Amino acid sequence: MNKHLDFFAREMEEFGARRREFLEIGRRAGRFPSAVARQGQDGTDVEISVWCSNDYLGMGQNPFVLEAMKNAVDAFGAGSGGSRNIGGTNHYHVLLENELAALHGKEEALIFPSGFTANDGALTVLAGRAPGTLVFSDELNHASIIDGLRHSGAEKRIFRHNDLAHLEELLAAADPERPKLIVLESVYSMSGDIAPLAGTAALARRYGATTFIDEVHA
Structure with missing residues (x-):
């Protein structure tokens, strides 16, 4: 008996009951936001409009x-x-x-193949290279931010979503000599919430912190 394979066999059985079904679409070039969606077992094509795209300007x-x-x-x-x-x-x-x-207006730029890898790569360096960096991360930050911070190995504090009072409480409790990085999104992908950027910047100046803002969903 192979317990490792048996475990994943059970996992696949459970997964089958809750697996996600994805809509198959094909966008029509030159006819933004028009697309065709394949529906039903016979593969019937239905014309639809797709507004939930990251191709914001077509x-x-x-x-x-x-x-x-x-x-x-x-x-x-x-x-x-x-x-x-x-x-x-x-x-x-x-x-x-x-x-x-x-x-x-910068000296250089660096492109990444996706927004996920951009956050992962950038935060791995920005949070991980400076010794003793303490990161303050919004609790609803995107998975790419969470992965980047995990890969950085930096110590972190999670502040309540868009809660400047909680963020300041955590900043005030930190060693003033430690490098500090506040990480947040400007517009959050799942909720559409807008971050209090002016207040966050003011706290960063007050406590000598650097800000990292993900602008992808804005």
Whole structure:
């Protein structure tokens, strides 16, 4: 008897009763926000409008963007061919980073393949590199933030959602000599709540903390 496999066999049986069903859709290029949804066992296509997209401005269907993507694929193929450390950096990625840096008035920019990896990678460094960093994280922060802080190994304090009084209580109790990082979102993905950014910034200045704000859902 293999107890390890038996355990996962039971897990799969339980999972079958509560598994999520996903809507199969295909967005119609050039007709934002139109899409077709496949419904029923016969695979009938029904036309729908999709507003719950992260393609907020419809740039994923912009003809200039599509043409640029086609040209890049024709010239370089699909995929990067490996990590930067091994396969080198695609020239188009460098051009994008240069343009983003210029847009924001910064010396350099760094792109990530997704918002999740951006938070994970950035917080692993920003929370983990400075010795003794103490992190103050909103209790409803996105999973990518939680993962980044976990990977950083930094000590953290969780403050109640959008509760500036609780955040200040935790900041006041911390060693004033420790590096401090406050991590929050500007707009929270599941609730749509807007963070009290001005009040958070004021607390950061008062207690010598740095702020890290996830703007993805804004």
